[in-house]
Amino acid sequence: MLSPRESATRERVSLDGLWRFALDPEGRGRSERWWTDELPGDVEVPVPASFNAVLPGRESHDHIGDVWYQRVVRVPRGWDGERIVLRLDAATHRAVVWVSDTQVAEHEGGYTPFEADISEQVRAGEPVRVTVVVNTELHWDSIPPGFVQELEDGRLLQQYFQDFFNYAGLNRSVWLYVTPRTHVDDVTVATTGIDGDTGTIDYRVAVAGDGGHPVRVVVRDAGGAEVARADGAEGTVRIEGVQPWRPGAGYLYTLEVAVLGADGEVVDVYPQPFGVRTVAVDGTRFLINGEPFYFTGFGKHEDFPVHGRGFDPAAMVHDFHLLRWIGANSFRTSHYPYDEAFLDYADRHGVVVMDETAAVGLNLDTGAGVLNQAGPMETYSDSTIDARTQETHRQAIRELIARDKNHPCVVLWSIANEPDTVSPAARPYFEPLVAETRRLDPTRPVAFANFLKATPDLDVISDLFDVLLLNRYYGWYVQTGDLVAAERLLEGELREWAERGKPIVMTEYGADTQPGLHSMLREPWSEEFQIDLLAMYHRVFDRIDAVVGEHIWNFADFATRAGISRVDGNKKGIFTRDRRPKSSAQALRQRWHGTEEPQPDTTRNVQQDPQQDLQGDVPQGVQQPARQA
Structure with a gap:
């Protein structure tokens, strides 16, 4: 999914700031259609932020279930006739979105973006009400997994198997952005080689809207000068005198993708930053641009x-x-994809990233009885981690790669943290997920973070992966x-x-x-x-x-x-x-x-x-x- 970037044909407006907010401990909001009117109460919270960190008191800190956000926004009047999109960078852990009284989006997963074309629900220059209900619960078929336990006194307790607090809500930015009706829908930049001072990249462009529009790509260096160009929605570009992206030196080019009209005029243009670098595993060596790399971080x-x-x-x-x-020189996005701004910054500054899905807690051996006092449970079963969990996990991998595939800082996909990989059931669970990851991106190694008890003689899946990550x-x-x-x-x-x-x-x-x-x-x-x-x-x-x-x-x-x-x-x-x-x-x-x-310099005025x-x-x-x- 493309980030909302500004260009000659695109604009964006941040909806960050204070939103009306309501806890819904009794789950009344959906049945009472809270999205059709102003939310009850007078509470406001900032977006982005975790509501259960911002609001003091146990009621919000330990809340389980739905929370509601609402804001009235005005669509810029210059957007008339264009495609208008509402985008949420994340909603933890699932959300439904309404514009006025119309549902426009629904999403599962708390760390990847989703969006909706709301062109038919809004008018340029006029105000519109945006309402979002975010559900904080973790279930057996969510990533990460968990379950809600009802105690003897009737109280609910969210149980989960991860060692970090279940912060929830609108933790990332919300945007309105505009594109032409015919527009660049997706861009993939895959670095395929560096030969001397020549860089070679393959690219693919998807166009949405009226069919038949030609595509032109122009590669610009960090100073904006054109260094290569090509025609067509798919092809290969050669960059002579290439400046590679390196750890500690994050040199970026821009692939300027243009959709053209019948007379050659620009219908839409999207700027996609990228770096020219290669990643490979050679025996026990991890190579970036053919040179051994040692991760510190x-x-x-x-x-x-x-x-x-x-x-x-x-x-x-x-x-x-x-x-x-x-x-x-590096870090891992433990234990979920971070805000994309982290990757943008790492791209620019040459910081290497292991990018991880939110698949943490797929191990009831470590979680049960230690983190949640729920007693022993079997990790993989029809009543715990099962085919529904696997499908949610698969979708989380798809959305991670769709968002982050063009970031040169990302050198490895980590598809899980400390799962149970001693159980024989781990192999049929993970084998198709590894295959799907490689199908979606054959250019990067695939790994997972291995749990303490999954020693070499007991682990059943590490042979499927390219790099051994050990905790x-x-x-x-x-x-x-x-x-x-x-x-x-x-x-x-x-x-x-x-x-x-x-x-x-x-x-x-x-x-x-x-x-x-x-x-x-x-x-x-x-x-x-x-x-x-x-x-x-x-x-x-x-x-x-x-x-x-x-x-x-x-x-x-x-x-x-x-x-x-x-x-x-x-x-x-x-x-x-x-x-x-x-x-x-x-x-x-x-x-x-x-x-x-270094010894302190006593002559310097700090x-x-x-x-x-x-x-x-x-x-x-x-x-x-x-x-x-």
Whole structure:
């Protein structure tokens, strides 16, 4: 699905801001047709934001079911006669949308966009009422899965199998945009090769509306100069003197796609940014532009105080600067697709991304009895994860690739996090999903993040994938505090995986750490223990050539459900939830930048140059930490 971009034939208007809002704990809104009138009450909430983070009190924080958003908007008067589209960048976890009294859209899945042509429901220059009902529930056939449990006293409790809070609502932007009736409907840019100083790309364009219109594409460099062109809705373009997209150097071209009229006039034009780069797996090496790449970085979350999972450009830019400061060259969109603005920024700045679906919690062995106290359950069955879940999962993969296929920063699709892959039923569940991912995009490797119990002798699906992503917690959940035993177990398992002949990225490892807690004995939960545990993992990585990356869990502390093992959230962050560094941040900066920590310059007036410490060197990513014998 194309992002709403402005061009000579297209305009867009943001509908972000304050919307009327109503909780619907009794589920009356649909039967009483709340969309036909002003919502009850006088509550307003910001969009984008997680309502259950913004509104104080348990009623909103723990709400299960429908919530309602409403806003009156005015369609620009210059849009008369054009195709007018209402787009929601996400609604968590499902939504129905009305314009005035007419339903115009319905969508399942909380992290990918959907839209509706509302040309027949609106008039240019006139106001119109937009109402959205968002349902927060997780079910067995949703991604991620869950179920609503009724307690003995009649209260409802949302059960789920993920270790992050179920923030919901309109967490991303809402737009009105306009295109001509005949318009560019889709663009696919697939980088197929770099030969010396020549880049070759294949492209495909879909046109909607009146048939028979010719298509012309023009490639422009970062300065806007034309460097290549071609005619036709499908073809190959050669770029002489190509400037590749590289880790740490995000050079972008623009494919300017034009639909032409009978006399050659431009009917519609859509600008699609892209980068020229190749991705490949060669034995145990992960290659970008034919060069070995070593991942340094984190699993992250869209999570911040007050607005929860709501997109905030200030928080996003701050996080990217922290990634740069610490020397990270990459991150995983754990455990769902992030707002597309993250990928746009990563494209421009050369940050590498593992793009993950929202398929987290497909493992009742880890979730039941630990995260939700619901008792033991079988992961794959007719009453839990089944064919309906698989179909929702398949659609989530389709929508992820449709949205993100043109981003050069995305080098790998991760289609699940920590599923149960010990059960024999995992193979018939995942095998068609892997095939579908490769059918939709044959240019990128496919992977999933492997759970601790799915060791090489027990896992039943890893042979289907191109890269081994491993989540391991030796020294924390296993052999807690005993880093000598943990190091032995970790190295033993990694050497077994290395025999598979595939690249290995450790996508989760770490320890909960309370900021400010110090220990002479370097005990668990102390900042000293976090440093020691990470150093142990890094020693092991440096001894095993098949390891091509390290993503620490987590970039920052994040919100979870309350519990005796989660006091004020998950504390495995290298930064606190409000982005203060723990002691481990400096140790990581030394490792990932490959230099000793610079000594402070006592002659510099810090107040005159407060940003200098955040700059650092841009990590190029093709060098890995020095191997040790």
